[in-house]
Amino acid sequence: MHRRWLIPFAVMLLLWSLVAQINHYLAPYGVSLFVGGLLVTFAALRLALRNGLIATLLTGLAIDALEPVPFGTHLLLFAGLHVAVYHLRSRFPREETILGVITALLANLALFLALSFLLLGGQPAANGAWIRLFADLGVSQLFVAAIAPWFFALQHHALAFGHVDLGEESRHPF
Amino acid sequence: MPSHRFDQAKPFAVLGIVVLAWILLPVAVKSFLRVSIYEVQAPVQVSASYARDLQDYWAERAQSKNELITAGRDLRRIYSGYEFEAQQTEALRAEIARLEQLLRLPSNPRFRFEPARIARRDFTGWWQQLVIRKGANYGIPVGAPVVFSGGVVGRVREVHAYTAVVDLISSPSVRLAASVEGDPRPVSYQGGINLPLSAPRGAVEFVPPDVFASTATPKRLVTSDLGGVFPAGLTIGYVTRLEASTDGLFKTGDVALDPRLSELAEVTVLVPLNPT
Numbered sequence: 001m002h003r004r005w006l007i008p009f010a011v012m013l014l015l016w017s018l019v020a021q022i023n024h025y026l027a028p029y030g031v032s033l034f035v036g037g038l039l040v041t042f043a044a045l046r047l048a049l050r051n052g053l054i055a056t057l058l059t060g061l062a063i064d065a066l067e068p069v070p071f072g073t074h075l076l077l078f079a080g081l082h083v084a085v086y087h088l089r090s091r092f093p094r095e096e097t098i099l100g101v102i103t104a105l106l107a108n109l110a111l112f113l114a115l116s117f118l119l120l121g122g123q124p125a126a127n128g129a130w131i132r133l134f135a136d137l138g139v140s141q142l143f144v145a146a147i148a149p150w151f152f153a154l155q156h157h158a159l160a161f162g163h164v165d166l167g168e169e170s171r172h173p174f
Numbered sequence: 175m176p177s178h179r180f181d182q183a184k185p186f187a188v189l190g191i192v193v194l195a196w197i198l199l200p201v202a203v204k205s206f207l208r209v210s211i212y213e214v215q216a217p218v219q220v221s222a223s224y225a226r227d228l229q230d231y232w233a234e235r236a237q238s239k240n241e242l243i244t245a246g247r248d249l250r251r252i253y254s255g256y257e258f259e260a261q262q263t264e265a266l267r268a269e270i271a272r273l274e275q276l277l278r279l280p281s282n283p284r285f286r287f288e289p290a291r292i293a294r295r296d297f298t299g300w301w302q303q304l305v306i307r308k309g310a311n312y313g314i315p316v317g318a319p320v321v322f323s324g325g326v327v328g329r330v331r332e333v334h335a336y337t338a339v340v341d342l343i344s345s346p347s348v349r350l351a352a353s354v355e356g357d358p359r360p361v362s363y364q365g366g367i368n369l370p371l372s373a374p375r376g377a378v379e380f381v382p383p384d385v386f387a388s389t390a391t392p393k394r395l396v397t398s399d400l401g402g403v404f405p406a407g408l409t410i411g412y413v414t415r416l417e418a419s420t421d422g423l424f425k426t427g428d429v430a431l432d433p434r435l436s437e438l439a440e441v442t443v444l445v446p447l448n449p450t
Contacts, residue, residue: 129299
């Protein structure tokens with residue numbers, strides 16, 4: 001049963017590590033990628049609440065351990081976003097890739113803005129920082145739009161490889 | 175109908191339980207979790223860095239013998255120059271020690287130089303940090319200054335078993351005591367806004383009104399030994415603009431940092447020999 005959340009969690013960590021490597025090479029150009037929204041989207045749209053939320057919470061913890069934010073920031077933001085997407089998922093055909101991509105873009109935008117206000121909101125020099133943040137957001141949104149179909153397919157195939165039936169996950173939403 | 179309503183509310187009830195559980199979790203458990211999860215992930219960062227080194231090694235293997243001979247010859251020239259400077263440094267150190275003894279002055283802080291490869295660069299609009307491939311296993315302490323050939327890189331914020339995290343001087347959260355070269359009066363330096371496709375920058379505050387700098391005549395900003403961890407005289411950057419602050423008593427301005435800061439592959443950690 002553990003593989004139902006373990007597989008999505010492992011794939012999310014793989015994406016986060018790959019993006020960290022890309023950011024390493026992007027550092028000299030003064031831009032960076034953020035894909036938090038994409039990490040949450042597949043688990044929230046396609047998995048049962050319990051399995052999806054466990055994978056999301058573990059990913060949030062893994063990111064919190066590496067980044068200079070108060071421990072639990074990503075965990076709580078990811079959990080809130082996961083529940084919001086999960087709550088809305090019955091209102092549109094969530095298996096459609098294009099709707100998944102749109103959800104990932106909106107989720108990424110929401111997370112990025114929430115993190116920006118949390119981390120820079122109180123700083124005196126925050127006004128000028130928005131130029132950089134908008135540049136990062138623009139590049140990140142393009143990147144998310146480009147790789148979201150691949151990431152959804154990767155999650156799908158990894159779950160199929162682990163004999164996890166996504167149809168059954170849909171029939172038992174909790 | 176009530177069952178349907180409960181189904182709708184269940185995800186939010188679960189979220190409430192998660193938030194409550196997180197708030198109630200003891201700080202010690204959170205700290206343990208953070209350290210444990212970091213250490214579990216550290217090999218991924220470090221192995222990616224070793225893979226990059228291997229890539230560079232094979233790329234360098236493709237260089238011709240002539241290129242290597244030329245590089246070796248150039249290195250010999252540089253080495254002989256450094257050998258002479260090392261002798262001069264030793265003589266100056268002996269002179270400083272003699273004067274300290276004569277005048278009964280407290281001796282300057284001494285450091286051990288610990289070179290370290292960079293495992294990961296993480297430069298976002300929110301923070302600017304580096305992960306280096308040395309940590310507690312090499313005796314690196316929290317707060318140790320980190321430098322490179324161009325001057326100050328930053329200071330160690332976290333030390334783990336075999337990695338350490340360095341806050342860059344371009345990070346908005348970094349603040350240092352500094353002084354303009356040739357002027358002992360202290361000023362305050364803070365990491366600044368790092369715009370896309372441009373070199374990292376910082377800001378300087380509390381500059382005396384009789385100090386002038388512009389892009390055409392920049393002033394070198396160096397570390398000050400006033401209460402900081404950095405030895406005095408290390409280059410932070412160049413002050414390229416100064417204007418009167420809102421209170422009119424001091425000046426504020428921009429500091430251009432070394433563009434190589436964003437491309438570093440190796441840094442040196444200054445480990446204090448006699449930590450206080």
